[in-house]
Amino acid sequence: MEQDNFSPHGNALGLQFVSEQAGQLFIKVPYAAHLVGDPDTGVIHGGVITAALDNASGWCVRLHDQWIEGNSMATLDLRIDYMKPAQPFKDLLIMSECYKITRHIAFVRAVAYQDELDNQVASSVATFMLGTATVRQA
Amino acid sequence: MKILQQLRDEGRAQDMQGLIEQIPFAQFLGIQVEQKGNEITTILPFKDTLVGNVSLPAIHGGAIGAFLEFTSIIQLLFDTSCEKLPKTVDISIDYLRSGKPVATYGRAIVTRQGRRVANVRAEIWQEEKSRPISASHGHFLLAPL
Numbered sequence: 055m056e057q058d059n060f061s062p063h064g065n066a067l068g069l070q071f072v073s074e075q076a077g078q079l080f081i082k083v084p085y086a087a088h089l090v091g092d093p094d095t096g097v098i099h100g101g102v103i104t105a106a107l108d109n110a111s112g113w114c115v116r117l118h119d120q121w122i123e124g125n126s127m128a129t130l131d132l133r134i135d136y137m138k139p140a141q142p143f144k145d146l147l148i149m150s151e152c153y154k155i156t157r158h159i160a161f162v163r164a165v166a167y168q169d170e171l172d173n174q175v176a177s178s179v180a181t182f183m184l185g186t187a188t189v190r191q192a
Numbered sequence: 193m194k195i196l197q198q199l200r201d202e203g204r205a206q207d208m209q210g211l212i213e214q215i216p217f218a219q220f221l222g223i224q225v226e227q228k229g230n231e232i233t234t235i236l237p238f239k240d241t242l243v244g245n246v247s248l249p250a251i252h253g254g255a256i257g258a259f260l261e262f263t264s265i266i267q268l269l270f271d272t273s274c275e276k277l278p279k280t281v282d283i284s285i286d287y288l289r290s291g292k293p294v295a296t297y298g299r300a301i302v303t304r305q306g307r308r309v310a311n312v313r314a315e316i317w318q319e320e321k322s323r324p325i326s327a328s329h330g331h332f333l334l335a336p337l
Contacts, residue, residue, distance in 0.1 A: 063252035066241035090216040099217035105254025
């Protein structure tokens with residue numbers, strides 16, 4: 055996993071790869087003016103967290119031992135719980151982990167936090183469909 | 193939120209386009225609002241920075257999620273005219289079809305509005321409204337905690 059693996063949307067958001075260890079992927083979203091959802095407070099929009107969690111969740115599937123290189127995948131569903139607003143002017147950090155992969159489906163959980171892992175802003179669970187033929191996607 | 197209060201003072205409490213023009217992240221995504229009577233349609237014109245899968249190409253799931261969330265919140269603000277921006281408690285998104293590199297449209301329905309929490313369903317589509325590319329169901333906190 056390298057920085058240039060991010061999608062155009064991931065790059066536009068400013069996502070940065072931090073590290074990867076024991077199947078856990080760490081990503082950073084540096085605080086930026088264009089991510090703000092409430093101009094009064096400077097708090098970033100929930101959609102930024104949605105996008106970052108979706109991105110990190112998708113990428114950690116590719117880190118799983120049973121991931122087959124060259125396979126395709128599509129998000130099936132994503133559920134996000136927002137525990138509290140992100141503090142403004144601070145980077146948002148994401149940790150994602152693919153805890154189960156089957157022939158067709160990958161299951162991922164992820165958390166968005168600031169400063170420390172237990173200072174959680176949001177958490178998510180997602181499932182991804184694997185091996186979907188790209189031509190049939192309509 | 194100052195903008196909501198300001199719009200209300202100017203008698204434009206339901207000017208949702210005026211509102212999203214003040215939200216930087218809505219501008220970053222390029223979201224627009226079309227209002228016909230009491231019907232609101234959100235529009236997400238396609239642009240390259242929305243792409244998640246370059247080879248298809250397809251719109252990023254995160255951008256789709258953010259668009260659904262905006263669609264829900266805008267409908268909620270329109271229905272309730274509340275002074276505070278509703279806070280998302282949770283949102284559950286079903287990805288139904290891949291988002292093609294064309295404009296996407298959204299509609300939301302407030303299924304239940306309580307004093308503190310509102311339930312909102314949203315659906316977004318591209319060429320055909322009957323073929324949604326994604327749908328969501330979320331809970332939003334209306335009063336501050």
